[in-house]
Amino acid sequence: MSDFKFIKFEMDGNTAVISINRPEVYNALTLDAKFEIIEAIKLSNNDPSIRSIVLTGEGKAFCTGQDLNDRTIQGDKGPVDLGSTLETEWNPLINSLRNSNKIIIGAINGVCAGAGVSIALACDLLVSKPKVKFVSGFAKLGLAPDAGSTFAMTNSLGPKKTLEFFLLGEGLLSDDLKEANLINFLDENPVDFSKTLAQKINHLAPNSVSMIKSNILFSLEATYKESMQKEICTQRFLGNTKDYQEGLAAFFEKRIANFKGV
Numbered sequence: 001m002s003d004f005k006f007i008k009f010e011m012d013g014n015t016a017v018i019s020i021n022r023p024e025v026y027n028a029l030t031l032d033a034k035f036e037i038i039e040a041i042k043l044s045n046n047d048p049s050i051r052s053i054v055l056t057g058e059g060k061a062f063c064t065g066q067d068l069n070d071r072t073i074q075g076d077k078g079p080v081d082l083g084s085t086l087e088t089e090w091n092p093l094i095n096s097l098r099n100s101n102k103i104i105i106g107a108i109n110g111v112c113a114g115a116g117v118s119i120a121l122a123c124d125l126l127v128s129k130p131k132v133k134f135v136s137g138f139a140k141l142g143l144a145p146d147a148g149s150t151f152a153m154t155n156s157l158g159p160k161k162t163l164e165f166f167l168l169g170e171g172l173l174s175d176d177l178k179e180a181n182l183i184n185f186l187d188e189n190p191v192d193f194s195k196t197l198a199q200k201i202n203h204l205a206p207n208s209v210s211m212i213k214s215n216i217l218f219s220l221e222a223t224y225k226e227s228m229q230k231e232i233c234t235q236r237f238l239g240n241t242k243d244y245q246e247g248l249a250a251f252f253e254k255r256i257a258n259f260k261g262v
Helices: 031-046 082-098 115-122 149-157 159-168 174-179 190-202 206-221 224-238 242-252
Strands: 007-012 015-020 052-057 061-063 103-108 111-113 125-128 133-135
Touching: 007 031, 015 031, 015 190, 031 052, 031 082, 052 061, 052 190, 061 103, 061 115, 082 115, 103 115, 103 190, 111 115, 115 133, 115 149, 125 174, 125 190, 133 174, 149 159, 206 224, 206 242
Parallel strands: 015 052, 052 103, 061 111, 103 125, 111 133
Antiparallel strands: 007 015
16 A cells, blocks of 8 residues: 555455544645545555445544645735636545545544535545534635535535525534435444445445446436436446346345455
């Protein structure tokens, strides 16, 4: 595994555990920290022994978004192109989460703010401590939410509640987001819970898992007919895998299937 400075990369069985390791700044991210997360996700996706990923933070916060001390985004010497920062740093990070072939479980251990909300929402499944606060904060800086959070929040909360969240800055609790189906589970020990959840995913057929995720993301912006057509292509491929044969055999033999990703 690569050596990392701003994250921890550890293995728990067949699960890669990535921990943002900047607790002194509540896990706010610089350019280098973002690229380390991207690299860790890439390593995980390229390793066939890794079946799932847990993403969390060290200390009291999950992630508080952009480190405002990062000189690449400071505008004290004149206008700064934050659009470029999104194109070259934040959006590649969010897309690495969203496009991961391995399921990513976000273990929300503490406060989640700014673009840290975008990181959380880009995870496939979310486990959070109860009463954790999610805060936007962009409007107080004279900015607008970014890194995909506008799409994710609006499609889940609706435009009015999302506008309230983004403009007034009072935040929402993880309990509220679970009611809105943005968080899957609440638990006092989100990392341990996430590892247990990951083990369940690890026993499933890898191609099936990745294609279910892909089909769900596709369906968000596709027509009904387009989604059905993608299901046909997916099922045609999966029906010809050895894992499907193993799944059938396990069903009839009343045993646990041993899927190998082929």
